[in-house]
Amino acid sequence: MTADRLQTYGPTAALLALAAVFAVLSPQFRTLGNLQNLLDAGAVLAVVTIGATYVLLLGCIDLSAAGVMGACALAVSLLVANSRTALDLGPLGVLLVVALGAAFGCLSGALSVGLKVPSFMTTLGVSAIGLGVATVLFAGVQPAVSDPWLLQWASGRWLGFTRVTYLAAAVVVLAWLVQRHTRLGRYATAIGGGEDILRLSGIQVGRYKVGAFTVAGACYGLAAAMVTAQLGSGIVQAGAGLSFAAITAAVVGGTQLAGGRGGIAHSMVGVLILTVLANGLVLIGVSPYVQRAVQGVIVVVAVGATLWPLRHRLEVVK
Amino acid sequence: MIEVSGLRKAYPGVVALDGVSLQIRPHEVVGLAGENGAGKSTLLKALVGLVRPDSGTIRIRGREVRLRGVAQAATEGIGMVFQEQSLVPNLTAAENILLGCEGSAVRLGLYRWRRLRELAQAQLDKIGSRVDPMARTETLSFAERQMVEIAKVLAIEERTRAQPVVLLDEPTSVLEAEEIETLFGQIERLRKHASVVFVSHRLDEVLQVSDRVYVLRGGQVAGEVDPATAGAAGLHRMMIGAEATGSHYHDDLHRPPERSSVRLSVRGLCGEGFTDISFDLIRGEVVAVAGVHGSGREELCRALFGARAVTAGQVLIDGEAVSLTGPRRAVRAGLGYVPSERKVEGVVSAMSVADNMTLPYTRPQDVEEWIGRLRIKTPDRRTPIGSLSGGNQQKVVLARWLLTGSLRVLLLDHPTRGLDVGAKSEVYRLIRELAAAGVAVLLLADSLEECIALSDRVLVMKEGRVTVTLDTPPGAKPDPVDVVKEMV
Numbered sequence: 001m002t003a004d005r006l007q008t009y010g011p012t013a014a015l016l017a018l019a020a021v022f023a024v025l026s027p028q029f030r031t032l033g034n035l036q037n038l039l040d041a042g043a044v045l046a047v048v049t050i051g052a053t054y055v056l057l058l059g060c061i062d063l064s065a066a067g068v069m070g071a072c073a074l075a076v077s078l079l080v081a082n083s084r085t086a087l088d089l090g091p092l093g094v095l096l097v098v099a100l101g102a103a104f105g106c107l108s109g110a111l112s113v114g115l116k117v118p119s120f121m122t123t124l125g126v127s128a129i130g131l132g133v134a135t136v137l138f139a140g141v142q143p144a145v146s147d148p149w150l151l152q153w154a155s156g157r158w159l160g161f162t163r164v165t166y167l168a169a170a171v172v173v174l175a176w177l178v179q180r181h182t183r184l185g186r187y188a189t190a191i192g193g194g195e196d197i198l199r200l201s202g203i204q205v206g207r208y209k210v211g212a213f214t215v216a217g218a219c220y221g222l223a224a225a226m227v228t229a230q231l232g233s234g235i236v237q238a239g240a241g242l243s244f245a246a247i248t249a250a251v252v253g254g255t256q257l258a259g260g261r262g263g264i265a266h267s268m269v270g271v272l273i274l275t276v277l278a279n280g281l282v283l284i285g286v287s288p289y290v291q292r293a294v295q296g297v298i299v300v301v302a303v304g305a306t307l308w309p310l311r312h313r314l315e316v317v318k
Numbered sequence: 319m320i321e322v323s324g325l326r327k328a329y330p331g332v333v334a335l336d337g338v339s340l341q342i343r344p345h346e347v348v349g350l351a352g353e354n355g356a357g358k359s360t361l362l363k364a365l366v367g368l369v370r371p372d373s374g375t376i377r378i379r380g381r382e383v384r385l386r387g388v389a390q391a392a393t394e395g396i397g398m399v400f401q402e403q404s405l406v407p408n409l410t411a412a413e414n415i416l417l418g419c420e421g422s423a424v425r426l427g428l429y430r431w432r433r434l435r436e437l438a439q440a441q442l443d444k445i446g447s448r449v450d451p452m453a454r455t456e457t458l459s460f461a462e463r464q465m466v467e468i469a470k471v472l473a474i475e476e477r478t479r480a481q482p483v484v485l486l487d488e489p490t491s492v493l494e495a496e497e498i499e500t501l502f503g504q505i506e507r508l509r510k511h512a513s514v515v516f517v518s519h520r521l522d523e524v525l526q527v528s529d530r531v532y533v534l535r536g537g538q539v540a541g542e543v544d545p546a547t548a549g550a551a552g553l554h555r556m557m558i559g560a561e562a563t564g565s566h567y568h569d570d571l572h573r574p575p576e577r578s579s580v581r582l583s584v585r586g587l588c589g590e591g592f593t594d595i596s597f598d599l600i601r602g603e604v605v606a607v608a609g610v611h612g613s614g615r616e617e618l619c620r621a622l623f624g625a626r627a628v629t630a631g632q633v634l635i636d637g638e639a640v641s642l643t644g645p646r647r648a649v650r651a652g653l654g655y656v657p658s659e660r661k662v663e664g665v666v667s668a669m670s671v672a673d674n675m676t677l678p679y680t681r682p683q684d685v686e687e688w689i690g691r692l693r694i695k696t697p698d699r700r701t702p703i704g705s706l707s708g709g710n711q712q713k714v715v716l717a718r719w720l721l722t723g724s725l726r727v728l729l730l731d732h733p734t735r736g737l738d739v740g741a742k743s744e745v746y747r748l749i750r751e752l753a754a755a756g757v758a759v760l761l762l763a764d765s766l767e768e769c770i771a772l773s774d775r776v777l778v779m780k781e782g783r784v785t786v787t788l789d790t791p792p793g794a795k796p797d798p799v800d801v802v803k804e805m806v
Contacts, residue, residue, distance in 0.1 A: 202389025
């Protein structure tokens with residue numbers, strides 16, 4: 001029970017402590033402007049982490065964000081008004097790209113379920129496919145986005161926050177509701193808790209697994225559109241490093257790699273921890289080279305702490 | 319209700335069901351008794367579609383059916399409470415009860431929690447349980463979870479117009495006496511709207527709750543018993559059959575242990591699952607530890623091998639203290655361990671016979687000799703062990719410890735689990751020979767019969783403590799029923 005409590009409230013306490021420390025050390029950290037920067041900076045990671053969380057709940061892992069986002073970033077920049085193609089699909093282009101992401105996710109899930117290959121490998125493969133597609137679409141010339149509607153996502157502000165941040169917040173709420181109150185969300189959690197039990201109950205587990213991967217892919221597609229809006233052009237590296245960051249955020253927040261524990265709320269606390277950490281370290285003047293190392297240390301400590309009560313002597317860890 | 323005839327199912331090396339025929343009538347509690355490996359579990363699994371029989375028929379309400387899975391069995395009104403509980407720990411009790419058949423509680427993929435709660439509550443009310451349907455399952459006590467499990471099985475009533483059949487596979491094995499009484503009350507209640515098949519290794523329980531008892535032996539129905547007239551002893555004889563003679567256990571190889579020299583001495587050992595355990599094993603003695611699931615005997619066995627942490631106490635081998643900090647130290651001190659999960663912990667199935675046998679050592683030259691001495695049936699030493707039969711695999715695991723030449727204490731955790739009769743007898747012979755050579759053996763037997771027949775003494779464990787020690791020398795074996803009384 002104490003271990004359970006630790007997992008639920010530990011990350012939140014850590015977030016508050018971290019924020020308090022930075023607030024004391026840096027006057028700049030305490031400003032409203034910084035809060036706006038902070039949330040704007042965390043928006044893309046939040047959406048990617050939502051996707052990763054759905055897959056983690058199953059007890060699977062999704063490393064495809066980098067590749068899927070690369071392909072989707074290129075696709076969206078070529079579908080809306082841009083410097084290279086004559087297309088000007090606007091919002092429809094964004095929708096198509098979310099669908100493209102979902103298709104990639106569906107592929108990851110279907111390969112993993114159908115071929116019984118660990119998701120670790122199928123998603124790495126799909127990531128490589130995505131990067132390949134992105135490179136082909138890139139074709140040596142970077143497409144600059146000229147669609148004012150999409151560019152407004154990152155530049156237009158309301159109450160100081162960009163549209164990207166509001167969009168991310170809406171996706172968080174929606175994802176949380178889906179996880180708590182829909183069959184897909186509940187079964188994804190249940191699969192992580194005891195997949196064999198669901199099979200014994202006659203549930204077609206594979207279908208819900210593919211569903212969760214598809215949701216994850218759609219999230220990556222949307223995140224790619226958000227990044228493209230922020231950068232103003234489509235680049236292959238749109239999602240570079242985000243797979244790792246998203247899984248880190250989820251796990252630091254208390255979503256377990258073994259599946260079935262945690263969820264959107266936990267993962268979002270993890271996103272805030274990582275974002276506050278990155279922001280705070282910059283403001284107190286830590287070199288960017290050291291920052292990554294500090295993040296790595298925090299991840300190992302956080303995961304070690306959550307798994308500490310569960311370990312035993314003959315456990316085989318791979 | 320259900321009529322099974324001529325059901326047969328063979329696995330490589332073992333015939334699990336060999337022409338089983340039986341009937342289950344409406345409002346009846348049918349008991350199934352039998353040793354481990356008699357085919358009880360396979361029969362139940364065939365009835366819920368988890369095992370597809372090779373031949374034979376299952377007729378449900380007069381209609382022949384071929385069950386292809388749990389879902390189909392449920393629509394036919396057959397549900398099973400599994401030996402290991404089958405509830406998803408991180409879902410609510412209500413979700414577990416309605417798992418896979420939420421019906422009107424889920425509309426267009428959206429959960430209607432109030433409806434879900436009502437439907438689950440209706441199932442819980444049927445068995446008079448006061449469990450909160452919205453409680454997360456892992457926060458419930460074991461007995462409460464068992465109630466949820468039964469409520470879940472009863473939910474199949476709504477999916478079929480006819481009366482359900484509820485299969486209970488060893489539902490009492492982990493329950494306290496009080497909880498067992500509650501469960502029996504529930505079975506009586508169930509009888510009003512269902513037929514029940516009850517499986518337990520505790521014969522007195524089977525006799526208490528059943529209207530009729532089928533005894534299974536070696537995959538066949540050995541007989542049908544009326545609990546009103548038969549006693550546990552008679553039932554037990556029928557379960558064992560003619561095999562239970564001294565020769566099956568190689569009584570002729572038994573040597574009385576040398577009373578004077580203590581091999582293993584355990585002093586006040588405490589750890590998770592067991593408390594203050596003290597006993598001695600003398601040279602050449604086979605001591606069996608009896609106890610139900612949860613008695614702490616598995617934990618004790620693993621702790622002695624250093625595979626689980628010990629919080630207090632001391633272990634001496636031939637008078638020298640052994641450090642229990644890990645399996646490596648234990649092996650150096652002359653301990654050997656045969657784990658119960660042969661496929662997972664006993665052998666590395668992709669490796670060869672020779673590699674498996676010499677896992678802890680680097681002396682491959684003796685392998686041929688031991689293959690011959692233990693009569694291990696293998697084409698050669700390079701054969702992957704996974705292709706051998708279970709009995710031969712187990713002999714390789716035993717040989718692993720014999721090869722050292724310095725084996726002093728052998729810990730056997732269910733050494734004959736899943737082996738057929740002939741292979742069991744071979745393993746018994748080996749144990750006898752080892753004991754005769756001066757090795758002290760601690761045995762967690764696969765069946766009570768084996769526990770008593772093979773041992774010189776039996777330690778009975780209950781709730782983590784050794785409660786009774788019984789002498790079981792050849793020729794003066796206690797009645798199994800008396801041992802069971804001490805266990806529960």
